[in-house]
Amino acid sequence: MTVRQDIHSSGIPVLCQSCEARHRGVCGALDPEQLVGLAKISSKHNVEPGVELIGDAETVDSYSNVLSGVVKLTKSLSDGRQQIVGLQFAPDFLGRPFKVESAINAEAATTVSLCSFPKAAIERMMKESPQLEHRLFKQTLNELDEARDWMVTLGRKSASEKVASFLLMIARNIDPALDPAAQSTTFDLPLTRADIADFLGLTIETVSRQLTRLRTDSVIRIDSTRHVTVENMGRLERRSGA
Amino acid sequence: MTVRQDIHSSGIPVLCQSCEARHRGVCGALDPEQLVGLAKISSKHNVEPGVELIGDAETVDSYSNVLSGVVKLTKSLSDGRQQIVGLQFAPDFLGRPFKVESAINAEAATTVSLCSFPKAAIERMMKESPQLEHRLFKQTLNELDEARDWMVTLGRKSASEKVASFLLMIARNIDPALDPAAQSTTFDLPLTRADIADFLGLTIETVSRQLTRLRTDSVIRIDSTRHVTVENMGRLERRSGA
DNA sequence: CGGCGGCCTTGATTTCGGTCAAGGCCCCGC
DNA sequence: GCGGGGCCTTGACCGAAATCAAGGCCGCCG
Numbered sequence: 399m400t401v402r403q404d405i406h407s408s409g410i411p412v413l414c415q416s417c418e419a420r421h422r423g424v425c426g427a428l429d430p431e432q433l434v435g436l437a438k439i440s441s442k443h444n445v446e447p448g449v450e451l452i453g454d455a456e457t458v459d460s461y462s463n464v465l466s467g468v469v470k471l472t473k474s475l476s477d478g479r480q481q482i483v484g485l486q487f488a489p490d491f492l493g494r495p496f497k498v499e500s501a502i503n504a505e506a507a508t509t510v511s512l513c514s515f516p517k518a519a520i521e522r523m524m525k526e527s528p529q530l531e532h533r534l535f536k537q538t539l540n541e542l543d544e545a546r547d548w549m550v551t552l553g554r555k556s557a558s559e560k561v562a563s564f565l566l567m568i569a570r571n572i573d574p575a576l577d578p579a580a581q582s583t584t585f586d587l588p589l590t591r592a593d594i595a596d597f598l599g600l601t602i603e604t605v606s607r608q609l610t611r612l613r614t615d616s617v618i619r620i621d622s623t624r625h626v627t628v629e630n631m632g633r634l635e636r637r638s639g640a
Numbered sequence: 641m642t643v644r645q646d647i648h649s650s651g652i653p654v655l656c657q658s659c660e661a662r663h664r665g666v667c668g669a670l671d672p673e674q675l676v677g678l679a680k681i682s683s684k685h686n687v688e689p690g691v692e693l694i695g696d697a698e699t700v701d702s703y704s705n706v707l708s709g710v711v712k713l714t715k716s717l718s719d720g721r722q723q724i725v726g727l728q729f730a731p732d733f734l735g736r737p738f739k740v741e742s743a744i745n746a747e748a749a750t751t752v753s754l755c756s757f758p759k760a761a762i763e764r765m766m767k768e769s770p771q772l773e774h775r776l777f778k779q780t781l782n783e784l785d786e787a788r789d790w791m792v793t794l795g796r797k798s799a800s801e802k803v804a805s806f807l808l809m810i811a812r813n814i815d816p817a818l819d820p821a822a823q824s825t826t827f828d829l830p831l832t833r834a835d836i837a838d839f840l841g842l843t844i845e846t847v848s849r850q851l852t853r854l855r856t857d858s859v860i861r862i863d864s865t866r867h868v869t870v871e872n873m874g875r876l877e878r879r880s881g882a
Numbered sequence: 883c884g885g886c887g888g889c890c891t892t893g894a895t896t897t898c899g900g901t902c903a904a905g906g907c908c909c910c911g912c
Numbered sequence: 913g914c915g916g917g918g919c920c921t922t923g924a925c926c927g928a929a930a931t932c933a934a935g936g937c938c939g940c941c942g
Contacts, residue, residue, distance in 0.1 A: 473788060475881050479796040483788035496778060502788065528770040535777040536738060542780060545787040546715060546725035546744065552794035553841025554721040557929065591890060599795025604929055606891055623890065623937090639717055799899060833920060846899055848921055865907090865920060 411437035419463040419513065423489030427533040432523060440515045451492065451504040451512075460514045461493035467510030468588035472503045472596065482597040484541060485588075487571045491537055495521070508588045551639075552599050559639035560598040561608040565618065566638050569628055584627040591623075612637070653679035661705040661755065665731030669775040674765065682757045693734065693746040693754075702756045703735035709752030710830035714745045714838065724839040726783060727830075729813045733779055737763070750830045793881075794841050801881035802840040803850040807860065808880050811870055826869040833865075854879070 409430035410420075414437055419425045425433060442465070445451065451462070451469060464486050471484035483502065486492055492512070494500040524531045551563050570576060572585045587594075595602045612618045617634050619627040628634055651672035652662070656679055661667045667675060684707070687693065693704070693711060706728050713726035725744065728734055734754070736742040766773045793805050812818060814827045829836075833844045840847065854860045859876050861869040870876055 471788075473792045475792065475796060477881075479881075481792040481795040483791045494781070496781065501785075528773065531770065531777060532773065535773060535780065538777065538780050538784060539736065539738065542784045542787060543743075545784060545791060546713075549725045549787060549791060549794055550715045550717065550723040552791055553723040553838075554717060590888095596795075601930060602890080603892085603931085607929090610891075639719075639721075832918095843900060844920080845901085845922085849899090852921075 409434065413437045413440065413442065413513075417463075417489075417513070418465065419489040421489075423463050424491045424530065424533045424537065425463070427527065427529040428523075432527065436515060436519065436523070439519055440513055442511065442513050445506045445510045445512060447506050447508055449506050451506060451510075459517045461491065461495075461517055461520050462512040462514040464488045464490045464492055465511040465513055467506065467508040469510055470505050470507045470589070470593060470597075472505065473501060474503070480596045481599065482593065484545065485571070485597070491534060493517070495524070495534060507593060555639045557598075557600055557604050558608050558611065558637060560600060561594070561605060562612065562617075562634055562637040563639065564594060564598055565612075565626065565628065566631075566634055569631075581631060582628055583631065584621070584625070587624050587626055651676065655679045655682065655684065655755075659705075659731075659755070660707065661731040661733075663731075665705050666733045666772065666775045666779065667705065669769065669771040670765075674769065678757060678761065678765070681761055682755055684753065684755050687748045687752045687754060689748050689750055691748050693748060693752075701759045703733065703737075703759055703762050704754040704756040706730045706732045706734055707753040707755055709748065709750040711746055711752055712749045712831070712835060712839075714747065715743060716745070722838045723841065724835065726787065727813070727839070733776060735759070737766070737776065749835060797881045799840075799842055799846050800850045800853065800879060802842060803836070803847060804854065804859075804876055804879040805881065806836060806840055807854075807868065807870065808873075808876055811873075823873060824869065824871055825873065826863070826867070829866050829868055 411434055414420050414425065414433055417423075417425065420433070425436070428436065445467075466488050469486040469490075469492060470482050471486065472480055472482050474480045485507070486504075492504060494502065520530075524534070551560055555563065568587065569583050569585060572588070573583060576583055589597065591602045591605050594600075595605045598605065609618075609620065612634075613620050617628070617630055617637065619629060621627055653676055656662050656667065656675055659665075659667065662675070667678070670678065687709075708730050711728040711732075711734060712724050713728065714722055714724050716722045727749070728746075734746060736744065762772075766776070793802055797805065810829065811825050811827060814830070815825060818825055831839065833847050836842075837844045837847045851860075851862065854876075855862050857875075859870070859872055859879065861871060863869055
């Protein structure tokens with residue numbers, strides 16, 4: 399006979415009660431008891447844009463849930479060329495299990511709110527709770543799908559298709575509840591032009607030119623450098639190559 | 641192909657006794673009893689280059705281990721542009737868990753030998769044996785790392801760096817025992833020029849030109865169109881951008 | 883207020899890789 | 913042997929995006 403905990407939120411830590419990660423994120427795989435245990439050793443904190451999240455003393459030994467904001471995962475060549483290899487939105491899980499050192503850097507692209515846990519604690523819970531590992535496995539499979547989608551964009555799309563694809567992806571991630579059939583939508587760009595360039599394998603100038611072209615063609619409005627309104631999702635999709 | 645039941649040598653099925661997947665592959669996560677169960681419903685078969693592995697009637701409901709050869713994973717845009725998003729070598733596991741339909745195509749790049757299992761059986765075993773899921777999780781994490789490495793190559797490297805990186809990757813995968821410090825090595829290219837182009841986001845002509853350049857610069861020898869000898873691994877590495 | 887620095891846009895020019903075209907090599911079947 | 917097709921190479925030319933360069937906008941701080 400299962401106890402119906404959720405009716406009175408009985409047993410759910412205050413910290414977690416309104417947390418998105420408990421629903422769509424990895425914490426959804428935990429029972430109230432595990433949640434209490436984890437909440438005791440977790441800490442919530444905010445990070446400003448530009449701050450490194452992996453590799454600095456504070457977080458090298460921890461995993462995190464992204465509660466809000468956008469984290470960029472980057473890789474660099476020795477001569478400084480950089481490529482963004484992933485973006486993490488709430489409620490994604492941050493950190494590479496089973497590896498001490500990762501060749502990937504993580505950096506806050508916007509102001510980011512994180513809920514962090516000691517690495518050891520998560521790995522212990524994973525051993526005890528296959529459900530948790532299962533949840534992480536599924537997120538990893540999704541990230542792999544996304545990475546492969548972007549490989550197509552990087553390898554085979556033109557600059558204008560890349561920028562259109564990027565806007566489409568952001569629109570869908572910033573507002574996950576967005577009606578797929580919606581005609582228009584408006585949002586803040588979580589990335590600078592330089593970041594967008596690093597994401598798409600382009601230069602800043604090319605990104606800027608393609609954005610102006612989308613504007614002059616009335617596919618988007620650029621309300622301010624960081625705020626965009628998509629006038630016509632259909633036309634944007636058609637320009638994304640797909 | 642008949643799977644025999646004579647369970648000698650500590651209960652390991654004949655089919656599996658000399659199988660690489662039992663050591664480095666996912667079958668290493670199974671105990672002899674599970675191995676016997678799986679062997680009963682598994683079938684070994686060979687596939688010729690060019691044959692689709694996912695999406696055809698035979699394999700849509702199955703997972704496979706790659707026992708030898710190379711499988712390419714591709715994605716296409718609606719207008720026919722194609723990108724290879726992954727290569728699978730022995731003893732990789734083939735198939736996307738937890739999803740009926742994948743937007744990815746798999747095709748034999750060389751003659752490939754597979755050991756296939758019904759999808760349902762694997763998913764049942766995963767539920768019962770967290771070790772199996774764990775092993776698949778780890779392979780997926782590796783594939784994600786590889787995908788992200790290739791994103792850097794696709795987004796930020798020049799044509800000549802791309803071709804050098806490709807040769808390096810193949811050399812390391814074809815001969816996993818290769819001493820990392822080895823000066824030279826020789827191998828068959830598992831891909832045609834067209835495949836290499838689809839992998840690197842280039843055209844056939846550019847791949848061909850870059851290969852000749854590596855040859856005229858004495859970094860490699862092209863013994864025949866499909867067989868290459870790397871004369872100097874160090875120089876090849878330096879040309880790969882890294 | 884005025885100057886400075888970060889971020890972005892726009893224009894002029896260059897270059898890398900794509901496109902178009904021709905031909906070579908090799909296997910295979912007749 | 914001969915012809916055809918698949919695969920690869922090479923050359924000439926072209927164009928998309930990079931590079932180089934200049935200037936605009938805006939918030940911040942002295």
